[in-house]
Amino acid sequence: MGQRAPRRRGATRAALLAATMTASLAVGCTAHHGGSVDDGRGHGPSQSPTQSPSAGGTVAPAAGPLLAVKIDNVPAARPQTGLDSADIVYAEQVEGGLSRLMAVFATKFPKSVGPVRSARVSDLELLRQFDDPTLAFSGAQHKLLPLIDKAPLRSASPDEVASAYYRGVDKSAPHNLYLHPDKLLPSAPGAAALTTGFHYGAAPTGGKPTASRSVRYPAARFTFTWSGSKHRWLLTEDGTPTVLTNGKRVAPATVVIQYVKIRKSKYHDVLGNNTPYTETVGTGKADVLRDGRTFSVDWKRQKATDGTQFTTTDGRPMNFAKGQVWVVFAKS
Numbered sequence: 001m002g003q004r005a006p007r008r009r010g011a012t013r014a015a016l017l018a019a020t021m022t023a024s025l026a027v028g029c030t031a032h033h034g035g036s037v038d039d040g041r042g043h044g045p046s047q048s049p050t051q052s053p054s055a056g057g058t059v060a061p062a063a064g065p066l067l068a069v070k071i072d073n074v075p076a077a078r079p080q081t082g083l084d085s086a087d088i089v090y091a092e093q094v095e096g097g098l099s100r101l102m103a104v105f106a107t108k109f110p111k112s113v114g115p116v117r118s119a120r121v122s123d124l125e126l127l128r129q130f131d132d133p134t135l136a137f138s139g140a141q142h143k144l145l146p147l148i149d150k151a152p153l154r155s156a157s158p159d160e161v162a163s164a165y166y167r168g169v170d171k172s173a174p175h176n177l178y179l180h181p182d183k184l185l186p187s188a189p190g191a192a193a194l195t196t197g198f199h200y201g202a203a204p205t206g207g208k209p210t211a212s213r214s215v216r217y218p219a220a221r222f223t224f225t226w227s228g229s230k231h232r233w234l235l236t237e238d239g240t241p242t243v244l245t246n247g248k249r250v251a252p253a254t255v256v257i258q259y260v261k262i263r264k265s266k267y268h269d270v271l272g273n274n275t276p277y278t279e280t281v282g283t284g285k286a287d288v289l290r291d292g293r294t295f296s297v298d299w300k301r302q303k304a305t306d307g308t309q310f311t312t313t314d315g316r317p318m319n320f321a322k323g324q325v326w327v328v329f330a331k332s
Contacts (some may be wrong), residue, residue, distance in 0.1 A: 065154060066130055066193035067181055070123065070137040071101040072115040073220070075238060077175040081245045082113030084324070087194055089252070091328040092122055093262060095273035097218025102126065105181065106193040114178035115171065119148070121265050122278040127153055128304035130195055136164075136179050141275075143267055156184050170245075197307025201319035204312050207293030215257055215328045222328055224255045226292040232323070233289055253323030255289040256310070258299055259332035278329045285332070286310060290321040 071080060073091070083089060086103035094100045102123060103113065119137040121144055127133050134154040148155065158165045164183035168176040214223040224233040232251035235242040242250040258280075265277035281301050288295045288310060297318045301308040310318040 064185065064187070064189040064193070065132045065134045066104060066106040066189055067109065067134050067136065067185060068123075068127060068130070069103045069105070069113050069179060069181075070117050070119055070135075071103050071113070072117040072175055073099045073101045073237075074175070075240075076171065077115045077117075078237070078240075079243055079245045080115065081178060082110030083244055083250060084246070084248050085110035085113075086324060087191075088196065088198075089324065089326045090126060091215075091222065091326065092120065092278050093217045093220075093276050093329065093331075094120060095269040095275055097220065099217055099220040099222075104130075104194070106189055107191050109181035109185070109188050111182075112166075112178050112180055114168070115175045116165070116177045116179050117174070119144070120275060121147065121267055122276070122280070124148070124151055125304050126278075126280050127151075129197070129301075129307050130193065133193075134184055136181075136184065138174070138177050141267060141269065195307055197301070197309050198325065199310075199317040199319050200322055203291050203293070203319060203321070204295065204316065207291075207295045210289060210292060210294040213255070213257070213287070213289055213294065215330050224252075224289060224326075226289075227251070228292060231291070233326075235326070251324075252326040253290065253321040254325045256320075256325065256327045257287040257289070257330050258308075258327055259285045260329050262329070262331045280308070280329070281306075288318055288320070 071077075071083065073080075083101075083103055085105060085108050087106050088104040090102040090104070091099055092102070100117060100120065105113075116136060116138050118139045118141070119135065123135070124147060127135060130153075132152065132154065134156055136156045139157060139159075140148055156164065158177070161184060164180050166178055166180070167173070168178050170176065210226060212223060212225040214221060216222075221238050223236040225236065227234050230251060232253055233255050235250040235252070244250065261279040261282070262276050263279070265275045267275040269275065281304050283298070283300045286297050286299045288297055295312065295318060297310045297312055299308055299310050312318050
């Protein structure tokens with residue numbers, strides 16, 4: 001099957017499924033179009049130029065949509081591929097107290113990324129901060145499909161863009177589905193597509209010296225340990241150092257532990273486990289880890305189309321360090 005563009009909102013489902021039926025990959029759940037959130041509000045216009053995570057200054061408007069990829073994060077899915085190229089990695093709690101990742105790529109694309117897994121309802125609210133993003137995911141449960149259909153994003157599941165995906169031989173299904181980003185988008189759009197509200201620059205004064213910090217879910221654990229020589233936070237998950245297929249240790253420059261409401265949604269997995277809903281719109285507290293220190297800050301995201309503002313106790317924007325950012329959502 002030839003290359004097919006990611007599907008936009010409002011495309012005809014039947015036509016797309018018919019066009020890809022013979023080439024579709026087998027996936028763990030119903031693959032489909034990516035979506036809106038509980039409140040049903042539409043995405044606003046393109047946002048103004050933002051700060052660059054690489055240069056720290058303003059840049060021109062983005063050249064195109066960024067790419068968000070849902071990444072499997074159970075032990076059987078590791079080591080993963082392509083995470084080191086992500087600008088931002090979001091970690092969320094899913095069914096059974098496990099974790100799943102959303103990797104966001106804007107400044108560069110890896111050759112491949114994965115394992116790719118299914119979307120969750122919380123992802124739809126989280127993605128509203130970006131202008132016309134492309135979401136790559138393996139599928140979504142049936143009751144979520146009506147919301148996914150209405151989303152202001154470009155969905156790119158295997159049923160819609162089969163030629164962009166392949167099955168690896170290193171793991172068993174469903175932990176072996178991978179994506180070639182360059183078969184979805186011609187090039188990375190640049191830092192201006194990261195309309196997150198994040199600020200980058202010199203660290204504020206203060207902060208608490210921190211050697212290591214952990215975040216626990218009921219069935220998952222993230223531990224970030226500061227490396228002064230690498231000037232990065234080395235990630236360990238469930239007691240095992242997180243190393244990718246290329247041998248690189250996952251080591252973000254900034255870690256945000258964002259305390260949010262995590263409630264039950266109306267959705268369940270195939271085993272009947274409730275799907276948690278992570279509320280990323282609102283206000284709350286967060287801990288920002290950078291330069292071997294922890295800064296206690298406030299966060300605010302007034303509406304879904306806004307980025308998240310992180311501010312210090314004196315009301316100034318909290319600057320992140322240059323490099324990859326991990327945002328781990330923890331229950332408030």
